Each structure stands twice: as C-alpha cells, then as structure tokens.
Amino acid sequence: MNETNDLKSRLVIGMKRDGRREYDEGALKELVEQCLKPGVSIARMAIEHDVNPNQLRKWVAKYQQRQQERSPMAVDGVSIDMPSVRSRAIDRPQPAFVPVVATPPPISPPPSPPTMNLALQVRLANGVELELGGAIATLDELTTLVQILGRLPCSGSTTP
Incomplete structure (x- = not known):
C-alpha cells in the first residue's frame, strides 16, 4: 500500500x-x-x-x-530479429506476384494394426456372470470392463 x-x-x-x-x-x-x-x-x-x-x-x-x-x-524461446513493416516497405518494393511452390501430397498414415476378436466368459466372486462375443476390441478395454464389474456390490441372491 x-x-x-x-x-x-x-x-x-x-x-x-x-x-x-x-x-x-x-x-x-x-x-x-x-x-x-x-x-x-x-x-x-x-x-x-x-x-x-x-x-x-x-x-x-x-x-x-x-x-x-x-x-x-521470440518463437519457442528463440529470438528472431524482424525488421519493422515500415522499414521493409521503404527498403525495397514488394513484387506483384508471389511464387507458388508445389508440395508433394501428404503421406498417408500407416494402416492401423488389425483388431482382435475376443470372446470372454467370466464368473466373478461377487456373483456377476459375464459372457461377451466379439464386442471388445482391445485387451485394455477388456481389462477395464472386468475391473469395473469386480467392484460392483454382490447381488442379494449370491450373499451367504
């Protein structure tokens, strides 16, 4: 203050x-x-x-x-000394046409790896049963699904 x-x-x-x-x-x-x-x-x-x-x-x-x-x-931490717009206009006249440079077409990305068809039949300790045909595409998705189902509370019919 x-x-x-x-x-x-x-x-x-x-x-x-x-x-x-x-x-x-x-x-x-x-x-x-x-x-x-x-x-x-x-x-x-x-x-x-x-x-x-x-x-x-x-x-x-x-x-x-x-x-x-x-x-x-400064671009990405690198200092670039740029002349001001006014000084460039005074120094030299700008051309009427801008040269066109052709670039090659972009390279397409490599094809993605083939997906697996996984079939799964599981009965968990909490009473949950799961049977999947080819609905899961990757092993990570399958792992996530099993972990989520394992955390579910037991149903009333399977409790001792």
Missing part, C-alpha cells in the same frame, strides 16, 4: 491551464508496468492512482506497442 501512495504522489507533477494534468514519465512508466503484471486490473489501478481508466488503457497499449517495436520477436 505504501508503494501505491508513493507512486500516486510522484505521478502528477503539475496542472496545465486547461485543467489537464502533467505526469512524470518515470512514474507513468512504473504505473504501466504494474498494470502489465498478471491478474492486475487496469481499471482498479487507474482508480487507485486517480487516473482516468481509459487514459491508462491507452498508455498501456502505447507502451506495449513501443516494446514490441523495440524487442526482437
């Missing part, structure tokens, strides 16, 4: 004739950086520092735009 009051007191450095405030650049940058932290509400920060929320949002957007222009682009 102390930091908030300190920043609030440093933020406004004067008033113009028309009633608009003049802001300290350092304090303004600090406020914008606080707004960019995860979970911080720009509107709440604006209200706490006696700033119009719309104005603070514009400052945040302008700050992000400047940061994006200054810093190289």
Whole structure:
C-alpha cells in the first residue's frame, strides 16, 4: 500500500491551464508496468492512482506497442530479429506476384494394426456372470470392463 501512495504522489507533477494534468514519465512508466503484471486490473489501478481508466488503457497499449517495436520477436524461446513493416516497405518494393511452390501430397498414415476378436466368459466372486462375443476390441478395454464389474456390490441372491 505504501508503494501505491508513493507512486500516486510522484505521478502528477503539475496542472496545465486547461485543467489537464502533467505526469512524470518515470512514474507513468512504473504505473504501466504494474498494470502489465498478471491478474492486475487496469481499471482498479487507474482508480487507485486517480487516473482516468481509459487514459491508462491507452498508455498501456502505447507502451506495449513501443516494446514490441523495440524487442526482437521470440518463437519457442528463440529470438528472431524482424525488421519493422515500415522499414521493409521503404527498403525495397514488394513484387506483384508471389511464387507458388508445389508440395508433394501428404503421406498417408500407416494402416492401423488389425483388431482382435475376443470372446470372454467370466464368473466373478461377487456373483456377476459375464459372457461377451466379439464386442471388445482391445485387451485394455477388456481389462477395464472386468475391473469395473469386480467392484460392483454382490447381488442379494449370491450373499451367504
């Protein structure tokens, strides 16, 4: 809370004739950086520092735009230095046509392994009887089904 009051007191450095405030650049940058932290509400920060929320949002957007222009682009942790759009347009004219490169058709995935036909007849200790023809496709499905049935409570006719 102390930091908030300190920043609030440093933020406004004067008033113009028309009633608009003049802001300290350092304090303004600090406020914008606080707004960019995860979970911080720009509107709440604006209200706490006696700033119009719309104005603070514009400052945040302008700050992000400047940061994006200054810093190289990073993809998967690898830094890529990209020239800005304006500098590319000035450096060289863009061609009217884009070359088309034909790619080979995608390779089809290998065929899936053949499925097994499993037949099963089970009588569990809890009295559950199960007979399956070819309804189960994989051994994992069969194992799961047997485990589920083994957890079922005994029926009234099979209890001692």
